[in-house]
Amino acid sequence: MNVVDKPVKNWRETxxxxxxxIVKGAVDLHCHSGPSVMPRYFTHYEAMEEASEAGLRAILIKDHYYSATPVTEMLNKHFKHLGVKLLSGVPLNNQTGGLNIYAVEHGIALGARLIWMPTFTSANHIRHHRAAGEDFQFPKARKKMLEPKPLTILDNGGKLLPEVLPILDMIAEHDVVLSSGHLHISEIWPLFEEAKRRGVTRMICNHPTYVIDATTDDIRQLASMGVYLEHSMCMFAENSKFRFYDPPILDGLIKAGTVDKTILGSDLGQVGNPRVVDGFRNVVSLCLDLGYSEDDVRKMVSTNAAELIGLDDEA
Incomplete structure (x- = not known):
């Protein structure tokens, strides 16, 4: 008599x-709260409250035009009882003087944990913006702003600009994180290679397949040189205005970069998009459905980010 196998139950049943x-203890290195010139559904303090209710360990506030570090330092002091560590960094866009070492120095002195190479005012971002025209789906400012000055980190010969080098030295000296921002992958290679030569040990490439134009092979190579690959939950979460990719794409990206070098950040906070915590719950569920273990998913939403940003160094 043949024995009929019982149906395998999935994690939702068991x-x-x-x-x-898994969400409890998570670390979000890509939270877009406000005040901001972009429409945001919550403030930095409300982000802290939302994270606290779900048990998140830390969130890093990202604004493309200013460093939120003075605000995060103040909120950490006055609302420590919420149990959430707020972090921020310095974006090197036009509004902070571009490739401005003084902004880097000041930000780090205030407690910044990450330096973003140019994002919204990078030449690469602007090229993508103009090529897509009115259909470009990144958030826009509430009011029209001055035309940005396109920023690149390379000279006409493909070498790093002289002003980039002391910034890399300062990042290495203070052991903070270097993000490649919205630079093109062709700019990112010389950036990270020189950063490593100068002693930078903490590096991250944000949404490598969106605007950055990194291939799967690029992702493999970046991971092999110690770079973390952060994929934006807003590009995979249900009901997101920026849901550009299906679950199998995320699976392929994780496998290319490995679980150990993959970080899943929300990249949420925009008006009309899911709440940050809902984005976490949705994408954590997605990863479990893809067959990743609880330990693997925890690495991608918590452990890896904590290690990169140095949270455990404070214990």
């Missing part, structure tokens, strides 16, 4: 509390 358990 352990329905797994998602909340």
């Amino acid at each position: 352990d329905p509390g797994m998602v909340d358990r």
